[in-house]
Amino acid sequence: MRVALFVTCLADVLFPEVGRATVRLLERLGHEVVFPADQTCCGQMHVNTGYHRQAVPLVRRHVDVFSRYDAVVAPAGSCVGSVRHQHADVARAAGDRALASRADALAARTYELSEFLVDVLGVTDVGAHFPHRVTYHPTCHSLRLLGVGDRPLRLLRAVRGLDLVALPAAEQCCGFGGTFAVTNADTSAAMLADKLDAVRSTGADVLTAGDASCLMHLGGGLGRLRAGTRTLHLAQILAHTEHDPVPTGMAEHR
Incomplete structure (x- = not known):
């Protein structure tokens, strides 16, 4: 194809x-x-x-x-x-x-x-290896507009070595929403704070999602808190094998 x-x-x-x-x-x-x-x-x-x-x-x-x-x-x-x-x-x-x-x-x-x-493609096991504790945030558009459901979770569960932990109140928006974060900054910041509390409660090494925009928002908040949780796009985890170096977190990459 x-x-x-x-x-x-x-x-x-x-x-x-x-x-x-x-x-x-x-x-x-x-x-x-x-x-x-x-x-x-x-x-x-x-x-x-x-x-x-x-x-x-x-x-x-x-x-x-x-x-x-x-x-x-x-x-x-x-x-x-x-x-x-x-x-x-x-x-x-x-x-x-x-x-x-x-x-x-x-x-x-x-x-x-x-x-x-x-x-x-009909696959969930893509041959990935990622020995870290990971939590997943379902972004609003993927969850509500596209209805991707548990597809990302099925892919993550098949990654060798990965410890997947559930994110409390996962379906709540992170507060980014594109221009929403600019035009409604105070509300956005409050929503972000709730989401960051949920992420930190998991003890995850890595927060992942399917949208770089939401991870940028979340990564900025985690970085300011010095939470010790990196943000990585789902693609970066699924592309990783045991022979690859540890991928750089999105905040560090910038």
Whole structure:
């Protein structure tokens, strides 16, 4: 299967190891991974802040770039949610029915990483080795918009040496929410504090999730508290083998 990596803006600019880990993982599973160099922002931040007209060219570019591939995989539930639930609607609202139809077709073969591994490839044991105590935060878009359910947990449970501990009140939002953290800073900080208390109660060495954006928010809070818990994207854990060096935490990488 010819798979295209939709790396997303945040991973590309701030956390490139997330994209590299995704490629290593998929190639280890025997798939050709292509990185279309002309991909840009998918337009999610424009849509979420009300700039729908300005998002149309970004939707068109995204469709033009990725439509040629069998599958598109992104290590971000948030951006996959935008492709599935915003792109066609933005095109329809702009009166471009042809673009909306193409966006719908592309959305049907665009996957968040854990979805692709479990549902498309039919694997939960990806041959990973990670001997650390880990807790998992289900990000809002992956949980509520995409419905990834327990797929990430099934993948983590199959990782050799990994001690998976449940996160109390896991389904509560971390408070990031993209621009929400800026426009509602006090509320965001309060939500973050609750989530950090839950993370610290697990005694985990590593906090993982499927979205770099939420891990950036959480990692910043953990770092300020000097909690001793690193943040790693799910892809980084699943790509890790016993022969690899310990991956750098996302906060340290920055």
